[in-house]
């Protein structure tokens with residue numbers, strides 16, 4: 200049995216401003232927060248690349264203020280530091296800039312150094328990088344310096360990870376207070392390098408997005424029986440491969456018994472086969488604790504019947520693949536069953552419309568609208584619950600982008616639901632296990648390998664032998 204511990208928080212720029220305002224309201228000044236940020240960053244830099252001649256690029260806002268603070272601390276520690284600025288500092292940053300008594304070089308013609316500290320823009324980046332800033336970054340990029348970004352690589356949108364320019368790729372990013380969503384998404388994920396969190400005494404507001412954490416395994420009761428471990432029913436179409444992958448994955452992920460309807464030609468092995476009528480009869484019995492609908496399924500009246508029936512039932516349900524196409528065509532999407540849907544990008548757009556630049560917001564809205572847990576699969580898988588909770592999984596590999604990989608994920612989610620996990624926890628646990636199996640398989644991975652890798656994944660989490 201898995202339990203899902205809370206993972207690392209990922210804040211938006213607005214949530215960071217809220218945390219800052221609350222701290223300032225409680226008596227901490229903006230200058231104190233900036234000093235804490237600079238001290239923590241200077242320490243992290245000294246540990247990462249000790250004593251290296253350094254160029255600090257300082258922007259006009261508080262990110263630049265952090266940069267001046269870092270420059271002052273590195274210089275005090277005896278490091279050869281130069282500062283280049285773009286436009287004069289404003290707000291609390293100007294106090295830190297004023298303490299820097301050495302020259303401030305012009306960003307447009309400053310020479311590189313072995314270590315570059317990027318303190319141009321952080322959470323306040325509001326528009327694409329200006330041409331002269333971009334030109335300076337492009338010139339400095341060519342020098343091959345080690346890059347440390349303060350809070351975010353300059354040019355990355357804090358909320359979406361979108362590139363508002365072409366940032367210097369950081370070897371390390373020192374994030375102040377909390378990681379931001381942009382560190383884990385899109386271009387921001389690539390540009391951030393290793394993300395180190397510097398505690399500056401801020402409290403996070405409620406309801407922040409989290410990164411999916413590795414699940415924890417609780418020991419299995421030694422007198423358990425197969426149906427107590429969770430029976431799964433898989434309602435598949437005619438494609439035997441997809442059906443078999445889902446059913447096998449459910450078994451490997453700990454379902455005690457898996458019954459498969461459809462998937463013509465699937466060999467019996469450990470999978471129990473039955474027909475639609477027998478499966479209807481099983482619904483609601485203790486032999487079926489969760490149902491998967493859709494692997495290998497084409498659109499048609501049989502699938503629509505199943506969909507209507509399952510949505511109006513109370514057994515936890517996972518809908519994927521062909522089941523999602525049927526759901527997209529359904530006029531009334533009211534749901535009573537605890538529901539998890541697992542669309543890839545194309546299926547998501549068909550069901551809910553194109554997500555636009557803010558995928559997290561789009562997936563959260565979809566979950567609210569459908570009153571279901573939505574698992575939006577991809578390089579970063581975004582998992583949203585109807586109550587507003589959102590988690591992001593990056594523990595995966597592009598080798599998982601292989602035919603049938605999604606069918607395997609469906610089986611794992613269904614098995615975890617059958618074991619009694621709540622839909623949001625089952626979805627997170629399954630996505631992490633699937634990602635970990637992919638990482639273990641590595642190069643050459645095909646979907647058939649993923650169920651076979653699950654025993655090693657579960658053992659590493661401490662499954663009882």
Ligand SMILES: NC(=O)C1=CN([C@@H]2O[C@H](COP(=O)(O)OP(=O)(O)OC[C@H]3O[C@@H](n4cnc5c(N)ncnc54)[C@H](O)[C@@H]3O)[C@@H](O)[C@H]2O)[C@@H](O)CC1
Nearest residue numbers: 219232233260261262320321322323324325326327328350
């Ligand atoms: N939130 C907090 O509690 C703390 C934040 N701190 C720092 O403050 C940063 C946020 O500071 P700010 O809100 O001042 O924002 P930034 O310093 O990230 O950038 C804002 C400044 O850049 C300008 N600007 C934005 N986009 C631009 C663009 N594309 N081209 C040119 N100019 C642009 C704005 O007009 C403003 O002057 C954080 O990333 C972090 O580094 C730290 O000092 C510690 C505490």
Ligand SMILES: Nc1ncnc2c1ncn2[C@@H]1O[C@H](COP(=O)(O)OP(=O)(O)O)[C@@H](O)[C@H]1O
Nearest residue numbers: 543576577578596597599600602603604605606
């Ligand atoms: N670039 C990527 N990096 C990591 N994981 C990926 C990437 N692309 C796809 N995946 C994962 O691979 C799986 C593919 O699922 P899906 O598209 O439904 O495949 P299929 O329909 O062939 O079964 C999902 O779990 C998805 O998150």
Ligand SMILES: [K+]
Nearest residue numbers: 317320351353
């Ligand atoms: K920065």
